[in-house]
Amino acid sequence: MFKTTVTPRFGDIDGLKHANNIAIAIWFEQARNPVFRLFTPDLDLSYENWKLIMARTEYDYVGEMFYGYDVDIITYISRIGNSSFTVIQEAWQNGKKGAIGRSTIVHYDFINKKSVSIPDDIRKELEKHFQEEESSCK
Secondary structure (H helix, E strand, C coil): CEEEEECCCHHHECCCCCECHHHHHHHHHHHCHHHHHHHCCCCCCCCCCCCEEEEEEEEEECCCCCCCCCEEEEEEEEEECCCEEEEEEEEEECCEEEEEEEEEEEEEECCCCEECCCCHHHHHHHHHCECCCCHHHC
8 A cells, every 4th residue: 555645736626615626636646656566666667678658537525625724645556457456445534435436447568559567576566555445435
């Protein structure tokens, strides 16, 4: 499991004084960097070196989050397939869950434009962060 703390910016807040849904997607993206580094340690975005492509994202907004208080993003892996895996993320503020995100990410070869098997060494690293998703979150 990975933990990233974000500080909501003034511009992350909508007219109802809640964290905007787009801001939460950006926070989750930022918090996926430790997972990305398992595949590309220097986060080099060149076609030759970047190895992941996002296949699906979904978000459930389950509580309110506000300006003025940090948000902890918890990131873990809930499924590891041959060439893809699922990342679960939870946003917590003041001990309350505000959002849950699910991302399906594919190990991808951009030069040959095809998915490829996750290497065993990276699979072992992903397994270190494996956690079953709570049934109430699905």
